[in-house]
Amino acid sequence: MDFNYLLNQLVNGLSLGSVYALIAIGYSIVYGILRLINFAHGDILMVGVFAGFGVLAVLHAPFVLAILIAMAIAALFGVVLERVAYRPLRYATEEATMITSLAVSIFIENLGIMTVTAQPRSFKVPAILNVIHNWGSVSFSNMNLLIIAITVILLVVLVFFVTRTDLGIAMRACADNLNAARLMGININVVVSVTFAIGSALAAIAGLMLAGQYGRIDPLMGFIPGLKAFVAAVLGGIGSIGGAALGGFVLGMAEILLVGLLPPAFSPYRDAFVFIILILVLLVRPSGLLGTGERRRS
Amino acid sequence: MLSRRDKRLTIIGIVVLGIVLFILNQVMADYYLRIINLIGINIILVASLNLTNGFTGIFSMGHAGFMAVGAYTSALLTIPITQKAALLPDLPLWLANLHVPFVAGLLAAGLMSMLFALLIGYPVLRLRGHYLAVATLGFLVIVRVVLTNIESITRGARGISGLPGVTNSWWIYGTLVIVMYCLWRFIHSSYGRGIMSIRDDDIAAQALGINITTHKMMAFCIGAFFAGVGGALWGDQMSVISPNFFSFNQTFTLVEMSVIGGMGSMTGAVVGAAVMTIIPELLRNLEVGITIMGMTLPPLYGLSQLILAALVVIVIIFRPQGIMGRWEFSWQHFAREKKKLRLQRQSSSEQEK
Amino acid sequence: MLRIENLDVYYGNIHALHNVSLQVKQGEMVAILGANGAGKTTTLAAISGLLKPKSGHIFFEGHEITGVPTHQIVSLGISHVPEGRQIFTSLTVQENIRLGAYQRRDAKLIQDDANWIYSLFPILKDRQNQTAGTLSGGEQQMLAISRAVMSKPRLLLLDEPSMGLAPMIVDLIFDVIRQLRERDITVLLVEQNAYQALTEADRAYVLETGRIKLSGSSSELLNNEEIQKAYLGG
Numbered sequence: 054m055d056f057n058y059l060l061n062q063l064v065n066g067l068s069l070g071s072v073y074a075l076i077a078i079g080y081s082i083v084y085g086i087l088r089l090i091n092f093a094h095g096d097i098l099m100v101g102v103f104a105g106f107g108v109l110a111v112l113h114a115p116f117v118l119a120i121l122i123a124m125a126i127a128a129l130f131g132v133v134l135e136r137v138a139y140r141p142l143r144y145a146t147e148e149a150t151m152i153t154s155l156a157v158s159i160f161i162e163n164l165g166i167m168t169v170t171a172q173p174r175s176f177k178v179p180a181i182l183n184v185i186h187n188w189g190s191v192s193f194s195n196m197n198l199l200i201i202a203i204t205v206i207l208l209v210v211l212v213f214f215v216t217r218t219d220l221g222i223a224m225r226a227c228a229d230n231l232n233a234a235r236l237m238g239i240n241i242n243v244v245v246s247v248t249f250a251i252g253s254a255l256a257a258i259a260g261l262m263l264a265g266q267y268g269r270i271d272p273l274m275g276f277i278p279g280l281k282a283f284v285a286a287v288l289g290g291i292g293s294i295g296g297a298a299l300g301g302f303v304l305g306m307a308e309i310l311l312v313g314l315l316p317p318a319f320s321p322y323r324d325a326f327v328f329i330i331l332i333l334v335l336l337v338r339p340s341g342l343l344g345t346g347e348r349r350r351s
Numbered sequence: 352m353l354s355r356r357d358k359r360l361t362i363i364g365i366v367v368l369g370i371v372l373f374i375l376n377q378v379m380a381d382y383y384l385r386i387i388n389l390i391g392i393n394i395i396l397v398a399s400l401n402l403t404n405g406f407t408g409i410f411s412m413g414h415a416g417f418m419a420v421g422a423y424t425s426a427l428l429t430i431p432i433t434q435k436a437a438l439l440p441d442l443p444l445w446l447a448n449l450h451v452p453f454v455a456g457l458l459a460a461g462l463m464s465m466l467f468a469l470l471i472g473y474p475v476l477r478l479r480g481h482y483l484a485v486a487t488l489g490f491l492v493i494v495r496v497v498l499t500n501i502e503s504i505t506r507g508a509r510g511i512s513g514l515p516g517v518t519n520s521w522w523i524y525g526t527l528v529i530v531m532y533c534l535w536r537f538i539h540s541s542y543g544r545g546i547m548s549i550r551d552d553d554i555a556a557q558a559l560g561i562n563i564t565t566h567k568m569m570a571f572c573i574g575a576f577f578a579g580v581g582g583a584l585w586g587d588q589m590s591v592i593s594p595n596f597f598s599f600n601q602t603f604t605l606v607e608m609s610v611i612g613g614m615g616s617m618t619g620a621v622v623g624a625a626v627m628t629i630i631p632e633l634l635r636n637l638e639v640g641i642t643i644m645g646m647t648l649p650p651l652y653g654l655s656q657l658i659l660a661a662l663v664v665i666v667i668i669f670r671p672q673g674i675m676g677r678w679e680f681s682w683q684h685f686a687r688e689k690k691k692l693r694l695q696r697q698s699s700s701e702q703e704k
Numbered sequence: 705m706l707r708i709e710n711l712d713v714y715y716g717n718i719h720a721l722h723n724v725s726l727q728v729k730q731g732e733m734v735a736i737l738g739a740n741g742a743g744k745t746t747t748l749a750a751i752s753g754l755l756k757p758k759s760g761h762i763f764f765e766g767h768e769i770t771g772v773p774t775h776q777i778v779s780l781g782i783s784h785v786p787e788g789r790q791i792f793t794s795l796t797v798q799e800n801i802r803l804g805a806y807q808r809r810d811a812k813l814i815q816d817d818a819n820w821i822y823s824l825f826p827i828l829k830d831r832q833n834q835t836a837g838t839l840s841g842g843e844q845q846m847l848a849i850s851r852a853v854m855s856k857p858r859l860l861l862l863d864e865p866s867m868g869l870a871p872m873i874v875d876l877i878f879d880v881i882r883q884l885r886e887r888d889i890t891v892l893l894v895e896q897n898a899y900q901a902l903t904e905a906d907r908a909y910v911l912e913t914g915r916i917k918l919s920g921s922s923s924e925l926l927n928n929e930e931i932q933k934a935y936l937g938g
Contacts, residue, residue: 090481090485138664141668142667142668145667145671146671147480147481148408148410148480149667149671151410151480151481151484152606152610152663152667153663153664153667153668155412155603155606156603156607156660156661156663156664156667157660157664159600159603159656159657159660160657160660160661160664162653163653163654163656163657163660164653164657165653166653167653167654167657171653219802219806222795222799222802222803223803223806225792225794225795225799226792226795226799226803228794229792229793229794229795230790230791230792230793232754232786232790233786233790233791233792234792234803235753235754235774235775236752236754236774236778236783236784236786236790236852237778237803237804237806237807237851237855238774238775238778238779238806238807238855239775239803239806240773240775241775276599280485280488280492283485284485284489287482287485321496321499321500322496322497322500324492324496325492325493325496325497328488328489328490328492328493329489329493331485331486331489332474332475332486332489332490335478335482335486336474336477339478339482
């Protein structure tokens, strides 16, 4: 067992973990307030990525601008989605909201297939991101650096937001006790919209990172990463931002290490591993690593 | 228990069904016949789904996984041995030489699925709500990944072809009658009442001494059994199976049928399956581009799925109980309606006098 | 100041309030008495917008507020301390109090008010940075009231402030309520502890299975034989 190999895998794990963390946060914050698992979250990611792609490929805009536009469009899409599909069901049964969010997911995926076809397209990032550095015998690309750096920065900003700003504290209050939040004069609809916007924007960035890493995009690209990020959120403790981040990193590392350490014959099983982890977590510690236990919807 | 009159009526109904099927098989074009057969299979699948999801309240998203297990089990047991040897040279010897009649294949399919249900049931059924849903979804993913990768047994992504194709209207509807009978008996037994009480309030049910785990397991396993049978019929009817067919979309299609027909009703399963098998066929024409009133619509792949998904959302928002709600067809209702009509006609004719 | 006319409220199919009418004049303290399930909490919830009445009207300072969303009602000057405190258990004491002033923009005045609250309930100041879930029942009630007062309400709705609390703490809380009244806050109090409520309040209504059974000044009701038998153990 090569130590350098291990280090390289760690870098990859951190990178993948960052992506999962960003997507998982979106699940967590929405679940925290609405007790809703937005299965369409991965598809919102896809919409953001395609928006970014459009900006890059069609308008030939600078990469940074593409990222910002992708975030904005994803945020807008998330807000509209909530308004149209989820708000009418805010007081419905868990089952109904679950079916709806799954149906919405399929709707968006097929909308994508209809408009841009299922054909994968290649996604090129600026060459500077593909530059590889070598630190001793560990190698990583600028892309890895960027992913990890952006994630850390966003996490810090997010924590600042929810602990220091009124709106952020209001978000936490809504997750804590929705009725009491109403009595504080907090407009729940606004908070929910903001929550969706934030989650969607983060997912868009994560999606762009995935697109940059794999070099291709297609309308179904959000499905599996979305599910895995959900596993990450549950792993860390759904409803908690810190939990989502931790869960994301742990899952990313676990997936990479499992694939890296086991014989190559097991590589195609990486998706199955993730779900086995999920089932184990749900059996052993369903509240997750940082979770404080399920609360019934108020 | 059914009254003697109802039993007689049901048997007459089945005979009528048989006659109708016979006629259809003689006169209908293949394309339409396939749809009738598909409806039959879907009814079996949706009815079994309703048992777990609608009647017991277990939101299982892994139904396609059980279908897959059933389809592959039946396929491996019923394809001609020479075909098997050609496709799957690496099969263990006992399996390579095994060939059973179709009935046995169906039974084996059901049993195998039920075995899987037993295995994952104990850990997974302890969960509730969306955790349960995602865990069963995980099961589905795991099944697919495994099926795609144990190439020596399943040929992986290439799938298995050359299934006997024995399935026809008689097999399907015959099985359907048996399945519906079994489900009907189960629901009207004390176990059935037990699972419904669990759906409505599992804490109260527990307080009444109902063993939650056993009941849930029963519903889950029976549902899986028939899902396996349905999957086997489906695979055989397609003559080819591959892991891609048993996707999340497949489960969700069944969920759509269940929701629209009415999750808590067997009649709902029939209605939902029928409606939701026919509509996509109609919509599929739209997908390849048709001409309406002189306007040519371009090919819109994915449109049928999209419309169905939107339909489900609309149903959930405006009529969450589906078309049937929890209402079940019964001869008594039928008789009562007829009587009502007769009385109405009598009274209106008396008024005219 | 507050006028409720012919209010009917349903929980699903359950008819919780039947044709309830009552009023609260500015500066008063009015109590709503009644047994469990009589509809007291429902009444407050209807006023603060948590529940939508099926029929009837609620007027506050001349404006109709029936069915208006809660956040708007808060901005009109009504604050509701719900049954069971309902504080934000995962947030700190300070964050809870800060949230009470969510709709206000005057940072300096908010700080002044916070300081005043801390002077009323010094123990909250000690526990400023503690998570609210770790507080005792009495402290949580103090926090709940503090939070509600931070929005500078003109009408304060209190739902069973004394429930489950030791007598000493109950005294402290009613003491604070008196001080709030001195600051021109009108109070509508829901209480099961009829004696305490009638001693402190000017007037009271008695609710029984969703209907107003009696009303009058506190002294009247204290001397009323029925009330004595039903609620005062006499």
